Structure formats: C-alpha cells, structure tokens
Amino acid sequence: MKFRRSGRLVDLTNYLLTHPHVLVPLTFFSERYQSAKSSISEDLTIIKQTFEQQGIGTLQTVPGAAGGVKYIPKVKRDEAEEFVKSLGESLIDSERILPGGYLYLTDILGKPSVLTKAGKIFASAFSDREIDVVMTVATKGIPLAYAVASYLDVPTVVVRKDNKVTEGSTVSINYVSGSSNRIQTMSLAKRSLQTGSHVLIIDDFMKAGGTINGMINLLDEFNAHVAGIGVLVEAQGVKERLVDEYMSLLTLSEIDMKEKKVEIQNGNFQRFFAENE
C-alpha cells in the first residue's frame, strides 16, 4: 500500500507510540509504506521535533545495519510538577481519611487519566536504567505497575500476600510490616521471574517501607537486582525509613484524625528530572 507523507506521519506516530522502547529498523517502515528510507528519515525528524516540543517523548536513532529508531516516552519536569500538584489537591479531602492513618486512594488508582500520566512519569524517570520487569504487590498498586510497564514495554509481575498462589512452586519470604511490626508472608511463583532480572518496584503507598523491603529480600532469592523503586504516595514522619533510594510523587505529611485534616506535599520526584527537562 502506497502512503502519502500525511498518512505516513499519522500511522508512524501511532506505531511508535504503541511500541515504546522497541528498536524498529528503518527497513521495516520503508517496506510498510513502500517509501524510500530518506523519506522515512524526514518523517522521523518531524515526529522527533513534535514529540520533544510537545513533551510526548523523544526518538533515539541507532545508526548502522542493526540500527533503527526507538521511541522513549518522556514527561517534562514542569508537566510532572503540574500533574502532581493537581493530584495532591484532589487528595486533600477529609473524606479520604481511613482508620490507621491511611488515605483512600482506590478511586485514584483506577482512573486511566491518573494512571497513564503517573505511569509515564515513572517510566520517564527510570527510562535510562536497564529494566526487565516491573514488580508490585497485590492488590491496589497493580494498575499503576501495569501502566509503568506498558510505557517501558516490559512485563508486570505481582507478588501475593496470601498463599493462594496456584502457579506451581513458589518462593516465600517473611517480612516485618514496618507500620504494624507484625510478621507477614509474601510469595511469588518461581516461574514468574527469571534469575538475574533487573526489576523496577512500583507501589501505590509506602508507609515505613516494610512491604517494599520484603520485595527487595524476595528479589535476593531470585538473584534479581533492584533497578529502581517508585511509589505514588509516601507517608512522612516514620522514624526509621527502611528503604533508601526511591522516587515518590507525593508525601502524605499528616493525617489529623481529630481535626479531620490531610496534609500533602510534593514527594522527591523532582530529583529524578534534570533542571532543563
């Protein structure tokens, strides 16, 4: 099928957006559109300019016979800041206070508009790292983890806190939930994670970090490596932070049960974005 430039630009944009972090040879496109490689190169220059100008991401070109073009989803720092600000504002609501100093986030964690943007922010911040898989723990963080994973084009792996794992032999570890100081168990099917994988840990909420520390210990059992840690909301004011290096979008600085007041601040995400981005 022969394409004009305008049609090529539309289809190329769709193709790249739906294949993030995949290196596509130029020959693939020149065959797809029955067009000269020089025309495809011109198309890609236009797309790269527009993607960068509009904060959609960037195109990386790899020269040579094994080369091609790769779309890297990127969020600009000011766009991330704006999103986090409006997300934070939607959380300052006394109706969201739950027993035990938790915040009701379930509605947020099911909204595509929030998940795709938050997912893209994490994928953008960790885009330079080697990541084979995104890991989370059941249940609430799963859609967020999947949103991040889809921007990185890697699978999602879900650790379970129950023993209902029906996928053959499992690896289980005990961990201390930092907030309750109780010993709990988490499990992962052996076949769901390859030895030596580079793993990005994503969760919706981190209080003292016990759950995330549990995941890190579980990764040890698979000789896997932590490529990064991202949480949507972290709680502030816990004496001993169990997890050192992580990225958070928001910090829950206070839940006043008596006054029914919630205080939210920026997390540390800005550190993960260069000044000029």
Added chain:
Amino acid sequence: MKFRRSGRLVDLTNYLLTHPHVLVPLTFFSERYQSAKSSISEDLTIIKQTFEQQGIGTLQTVPGAAGGVKYIPKVKRDEAEEFVKSLGESLIDSERILPGGYLYLTDILGKPSVLTKAGKIFASAFSDREIDVVMTVATKGIPLAYAVASYLDVPTVVVRKDNKVTEGSTVSINYVSGSSNRIQTMSLAKRSLQTGSHVLIIDDFMKAGGTINGMINLLDEFNAHVAGIGVLVEAQGVKERLVDEYMSLLTLSEIDMKEKKVEIQNGNFQRFFAENE
C-alpha cells in the same frame, strides 16, 4: 505556538490516541495550533482515513455548537482473529497445565503486548454500549481490566475475595464457586461504585461462571447494570453454564492431565464483530 500541518498531524494523532472516547471540541484544537477550523477539519479527515485503513480505530464527528471529534479504538475482525490464533498457539504447552484443570496464564496476563491488544479487542467489541466502569475480581485479571478500561476511558473497580477491604463500609455477597461448589465471599467498598452504574465485567478465566455470577449479584446490590461480560479464556465442557451472554477470546476445550495435552479453540468473539469489520 504555530504549527505546520505535518507537526499538527503528529500531535493531533497523539492527542486523540491518548484521549479515547472523549469528545474534543474543534475550537480546542484550533486554539492549540492557532489554525483555522477548516485546516483542523482537513487534518482530521486525513487521520480518520489512516486510522480506518490501518485498523487503529475511527473518528466520530459530532456536529453543532456542543460538537467535536471523538476517537473510538477499533480492532478489525481479521486482526482480532490473527491475535487470538497466535495467543492460542502460545498456550498449547503442557508446561502450562496446573493442578485442578487450570492453565498457567500469569505470564500472558502481565505482558503489555498481549494486554493492550486484548484490551483493545474487548473495548472495540463493546464500544457501542453505555459503560461507566470496568469491574474485575482480584488478582490476575486486574491488568486486563485496566487495559480495557483505558481504551474506554472509564475507571476500573476491583472486587476482592478476602475481607482485607480497608476502604470503609463494604457490600459483601456469598456466591457458589461453580467449579468447587464451595460457598465463598466477595466484597466491594460502597464508595467505589455509584448506584446505577453501567458495568463491563472483565476476567481472565471463566470455568463454570460462578465468580462472574457473583459479580452480577454484587451489582444488583448497587442497583448497577451489566453492560457486558468479557473473558480472555473460558473452559469448555461444564454442564451448566451459569452465565449466558459473554464474549470470550479463547476456549480451553481440554486439559488432559495424563497425556499432558492442552486443547485450545477460538472463543465466541467473532460474533461480536460484524462480517465487514
């Protein structure tokens, strides 16, 4: 910022793809690109043609003052057939046989390439129905449900099979798991679903349909309506099918534990696609 047509086409394509089922007024685009509405209309004609030709979806134009343009993600019937065929082939593997006549699907259910395509197929098949929310039950079907929901631009709601719901008052129902004949409980936080919602139920696997029937009964408690039911894989050969109208991509016709053989066929999804689509 002034745009040339080529840059507009790239940014418009990205905007529409990331805002499915959202009616966008043409004035929004003419202000965004500082271009005449007639130019935007020409752009949209090019995009609509390319989307339809390439099986990306379609653009619906709503005329009048409150009008605009809406991107509807659509999958062509032959593309759906091709995807289901290759998915089925990847499942015919004796290593996937699990105790109890189940099939190991966890890897599939974490792969973005599978989830986005399967999600788009369900969203395409149900695109004409009124849908306010996608519902699933924890845990394995959550990424699939979210993938469907993101193509429909509606929230995801997750029913839990345990009592760990920490989101205030909940509605619980008992249901009979069709395969085990045991009575089980499922719960949903009251505030997570609005009365009268139109709900698309999505799950990864349906054996006798007990879990999905449970969700239907739960919806009754919220005076909510079933807008549709979609499952990735259904098991064949169950005497009494508890759920009548549903769409499945694949049918697991036999698991021979002794011979270590798996038989997979097409589900009924073709019924949901018109001949000429």
